[in-house]
Amino acid sequence: MKFLNLGYARPDGACLRYGKPADNVLEPAESRALSSRSQTIADILTRAIIDHRLVPGCKLGERELSEIFDVSRIVVRQALIRLADDGLAQIERNRGAFVAKPSMQEAMEIYDALTLVEQGVAAQLSDRLGPAGWAELRQHVERQRQAVASGNDALADVLGQEFHTVFVRLSRNKVMQEIHAQLVRRTTLLRSLITADFDYCNLLDDHSRVVDLLEKGRLKQAMDLIDTHHRTVVRGYIMDREVFPEMTPAEALAPYLDGKADGATPIAPRKPAKSSGNGDGTAHAHVHLPKQDPAPKSRASAKKTNRGLPA
Template sequence: MARSPTQLKIVPATLAPDAHAPAAGATQRIVDSITAAIAERRLMPGTKLSEQKIGDIFEVSRTVVRQAFNQLSRDRLVVLEPARGAFVATPSAEEARDVFEMRSILETAVTKRLCATITEEQIRQLREHLALESAAVNDAAVPGRTRLLADFHLVVARMLGNEVLTQMLSELLTRSSLIALMHQSSHSAGESHSEHVAIVDAFERRDVKAAVRLVGKHLINVQHNLNLDPQQVDLAEILNR
């Protein structure tokens, strides 16, 4: 499922690269841009990441690029292979199940806490996000739509004010994007948006049980629409003519 290197396109996520920027800042810029490209499904699983090409894009040394690759490797978004280089990770079915299990644990806890304390202003913010989602679902720009649908879960988490939890969920959501690409998710953007609307409706009613149930159902639906258990091929049956 790897892309040809000629298809690799990474655009810096923030400002244009500065040749005199500190190495740490340059490293983070590369990490942020590759992470965004994965989350928005612009980088496919298995894509080879060329040190030289990325160094040229960001106008930094290959040493800085390697530092970024090492950080992405720790986040399990990139795999480093001896003598071959860096590749966008290709999550296994087992890893996919683990990711969704962790998301379920975190998002259930977030939902329970937030639903008990959510304010009218936070409801308004969620409605504004849903409006952006609705517009994006009808748009042909898939990366923006994908980003908004994932960001819904981060908008909810940030309302608790726990940055550690938000960062953990952000990393899981990026890995979920890779998983969806690797295992061909059939869960449509329209379905995800409708489920988000139902979750916000439950928040507005302060109905904790309904909100938890709807979040759990949403994650189950997304996971069930992944091809994690492809049909086993019986070669003897296929070739026995």
């Protein structure tokens, strides 16, 4: 995204158009106010993308968004720039902004980056993490195990995703945490485009194995397992543009405009999973595959899910 070519206002308040500074550069106080409003809007748009209410390719028109949020178009532009910086939006010359549409190649690159970050964290934790940190990781894995055993698939998925966040947080490296968080946000777009031919809960053992290996000082094996873990997730992806239904921005953002964004309901997939043969036409949320060790291979299951974040 290029400020000079698009004539967009930067989040710091300066405005550049075709390489020339604007005459009406904002005062610091006014700039901070605009930045705060644009950040609030960017946060709402991000939440709507995460909840699959704004799907990849959805047009993010400045005029429409400025009317929805009752702000100036310059504030909307700043918000869109923030989304573009996070990889959640694409800004095209003479066409405007759209929710980003990641390709399969980009999916692979995102997970390659996640792998590199988490391998770096693993190297730090193997030398520095104390007993309390190892205990926290094991407790998290056990909570996910219990959720799977009790059939609470939604909680198991959340805990599986959160394991990676907890893992990186224990490094106490703020920059690493920010990079990792941005990559995880980008994986939310992938879930709007994909179905998965496997249930990544079968990778649950990878979490405990990584912890075991690192605690025993077997760093190389732990790093190899992190790489295999993410590659297995990507190999299960099937890019599918019709997974989630499309809404207008006004429809998608309505639940967030009353100050109760936490109450917005994430959108369910349009395409139901295939019948599990349980007689009622409904599909079990997970497909449990045999454990694949030591080198998992992508294997088709009897039904598809819409999952794909790090497990």
